[in-house]
Amino acid sequence: MDDRRRDLVMAGALWIVFVVLGVLLVRNFDLLPALRSEEGAEVDLAFNTLLLYTVPVFAFVLTVLVYAIFRWRVADPEAGDQTRDVRAFSWGWFIVSAALATLIFFTPGLSGFLALQSASAQEPDLTIKLNGVQWHWDVEYPEADMALEAPREILLPVDRRIRFELTSADVIHAFWVPAFRLKQDAIPGETTELIVTPTEVSNFEDDSNVRLQCAELCGTGHARMFLRIRVVEPDEFDAWLAGGPMDGMDMGGDGEMDMGGDGAHDEG
Amino acid sequence: MATTAPRLERQIGASGLPFAVRGLVWGLIGFVLGALVTMLVRGLAGSPAWRTDQMVVIGFLFSVPSFVLGVGAWETWGRGWVGLETVDYDPPGWRQYFGFNLDHKVIGIQYLVTFIAVFILAGAVAMLMRTELMDPGRTVLGPASFTRFMSLHGFLMVLVAVTAVPGAFGNYVMPIMVGAEDMAFPRLNALSFWLWPPAVLLLLSSPFVGGWDSGWTGYPPLASVNNLGQIFYALAFVVGGLSSIVASVNFLTTIVKMRTKGLTWNRLPIFVWSILLTGALSLFFTQSVAVAVTMVTLDRIFGAAFFDPLLGGAPVLYQHIFWFYSHPAVYVMVLPSLGVMLEILPVFSRKPLFAYKWAVGGIIGISVLSGVVWAHHMFTVSALSDANAGFMLSTEAISVPTGLVFLSAIGTIWRGKLWMKVPMLFALAMVFNFLIGGITGVFLSDIPADFQLQDTYWVVAHFHYTIVGAGIFGLFAGIYYWFPKITGRMFDERLAKVHFWMMFVGFNVTFLPMFWLGLNGMNRRIADYQPDLAPVNLFVSLAGFFLGTSFLVFLWNFIVSWRNGPPAGSNPWGARTLEWVTSSPPPKLNFDGEPEVLDDPYDFAPDAPPHAVLRTGGER
Secondary structure (H helix, E strand, O other), X not given: OHHHHHHHHHHHHHHHHHXXXXXXXXXXXXXXXXXXXXXXXXXXXXXXXXXXXXXHHHHHHHHHHHHHHHHHEEXXXXXXXXXXXXXXXXXXXXXXXXXXXXXXXXXXXXXXXXXXXXXHHOOOOEEEEEEEEOOEXXXXXXXXXXXXXXXXXXXXXXXXXXEEEEEEOOOOEEEEOOOOOOEEEEOEOOXXXXXXXXXXXXEOOOOOOOEEEEOOOOOOOOOOOEEEXXXXXXHHHHHHHHHXXXXXXXXXXXXXXXXXXOOOOOOO | OOOOOOOOOOOEOOOOOOHHHHHHHHHHHHHHHHHHHHHHHHHHOOOOOOOHHHHHHHHHHHHHHHHHHHHHHHHXXXXXXXXXXXXXXXXXXXXXXXXXXXXXXXXXXXXXXXXXXXXXXXXXXHHHHHHHOOOOOOOOOHHHHHHHHHHHHHHHHHHHXXXXXXXXXXHHOHXXXXXXXXXXXXXXXXXXXXXXXXXXXXXXXXXXXXXXXXXXXXXXXXXXXXXXXXXXXXXHHHHHHHHHHHHHHHHHHHHHHOOOEOOOHHHOOHHXXXXXXXXXXXXXXXXXXXXXXXXXXXXXXXXXXXXXXXXXXXHHHXXXXXXXXXXXXHHHHHHHHHHHHHHHHHHHHOOOOOOHHHHHHHHHHHHHHHHHOHHHHHOOOOXXXXXXXXXXXXXXXXXXXXXXXXXXXXXXXXXXXXXXXXXXXXXXXXXXXXXXXXHHHHHHHOHHHHHHHOOEHHHHHHHHHXXXXXXXXXXXXXXXXXXXXXHOEOOOHHHHHHXXXXXXXXXXXXXXXXXXXXXXXXXXXXXXXXHHHHHHHHHHHHHHHHHHHHHHHHHHHHHHXXXXXXXXXXXXXXXXXXXXXXXXXXXXXXXXXXXXXXXXOOOOOOOOOOOEEEEOOOOO
């Protein structure tokens, strides 16, 4: 009996060590890249909360594995303890795991989901229409009556709520700006939408995650079906909308993405 | 035995070309016949006679039964349909594996060797993919070839994951574990194996018609407009699915009806439970995916418009039908391996399987819930629709029964005596890998987090941790565990340990960094990526090559030990279940006597009665 207790105490101590190490790890290393949208904060909150919750769970199983392997390994087979079940432990495990599943469903799951829903219910400041085409995006700014076919780069205003209306001309594509976090499929025959508010002036050259990447497999050119994004001050954006593309900015017109000489079309 | 029909004297397949070759010839003839029929009908209807896609589909549908009859189903089965005497296919030596053999042990070996070969091939394709991804930009394949090889790799590996463990060990070991002489329906069993060669050969030939580029998921509209290889994919899925259904009928019937005397449900080895539930999943859900890919095929070849939005079709509908099967399918991939894991842990801990009833309940709970979580693969279809919340709930609920499997695993090793032989190493590695796979899945089930993670390398890493980390590690755990039983020989322990450590370390250093890649902007299924991700990708590729090399060590050991390994004896691990009560390999009808189960399979107390004994002599 003393032996049993000693094992429990030592493994418990090891568990605490693992938990502390784990928490230090997830608190000090930011796995996520720079966040540049308001709505994306919900995504990061959910991710980081889950990361924290998983530490004790991961540490628990790891503790048993490590402890058992070092404590009870034998060179030749011999009978172990013959316990078949520990009622309280099994029930406790079941109840704790069900409680954890319920907890993560409500928060950060449902809480984040509802927050995103209510954010998307607010009136947007402007609308941008995106049409996915194998393998580029056509962009339309309806308020300014501006349509860009296969642009290389688009401008977005900082701190304005933008509604993207997405559709596709051919196969399913998906909207994903890694720095904004959000993702939404663009489906032929349907219009889907996504609301996002950029929070920082930024551009693709400084951060490759400031790009509109197609995230749904759409064929040969899928990897390079991305659109550079430049988030600018609203004044600059308005001037651009009023006056058309500014000097020194390549707004495409060649009808193709930058395929970088990788021959996306060579095997048609 | 009194119940066995007297064997016919005539031997078939003992000389000349193996029946498998005759099957290929008949299959080709069937294909040409089907294509000609198509041309004839088209011609009579006044259309141009030649239409490749229709001819391929109809030709293949003709060729599969021709192939199956050609490999020996005609002699062992078909002759009976027309009132002639049937003859069993049972030639001696290596030839027994190359025809329509009804012995479940032969079929188990056929499955095992076939799907190891497919695994090695699909793994080689992964090496090509990682070569392309060593550098940003074009490396060796270019985007078109990459996307096709990626699709081929994904689909072949899915087939391996769905089939290898139940095919090999469900067939070889399970009937012995329940004390049966064979499976309930030996002919269906042989059929379930022989449906695979046409499907696999079709897939391997798909690159010659340009392959397909829509991944293993084959979403339309892309799948409606791409190369002819897409049809090869659909046909392989339908025929492979048929095999799964046929096999599952057999598993279910065998387990329910053919358990030997004394083998009550609460004495049933946990691996048998896992095969039972796997069979139930395959039986209920597989037709759904066959429907999905068939509808795409009809869209393509007969101008149906199920998924064409311009004609009123709904592309997203495909995803619902597809995932209605394909989510349960991931448990078809994992449950049998978890069964192997839970079978091995008690034996090498010399301790009963902890919380047996909870573990069984966990496996059942996973299976039931797996039918109501499919739309979590589709959160970004309509990102903020209310229904998503329900699927988030059901998906997170599945962590509870999954947790019970962990409860059983860690409860079993606690205070056991851990005998660290190679099967045990794999089983313990599975606990670790599946833990990471499971926990990272929780992030995907969370809708807000999923908006960043969906369709990225996070998903790639997550499903490799579950499907490879548990499913394929379980395959190798099972191979090392039952190798002495199946071959009668022991493998080289030192080489097996080299394989294990290379595979375990190689696997983790390959896939762990992929989580980071996904978070940091690398979407999945891409031939190219942003240059700032280059260093980590180079590392992943090199780690992947190391992982790939580990299987060469395995192959060498597998082949050499099968031929020359030292005799293993009937029970090298000191296990208790029925397959260890008989000789290695077991005799034709598995037991020299009537097996009777007396006690629990996992009682390792020194004074425990045996799980089972063989009664010999007297009335049987």
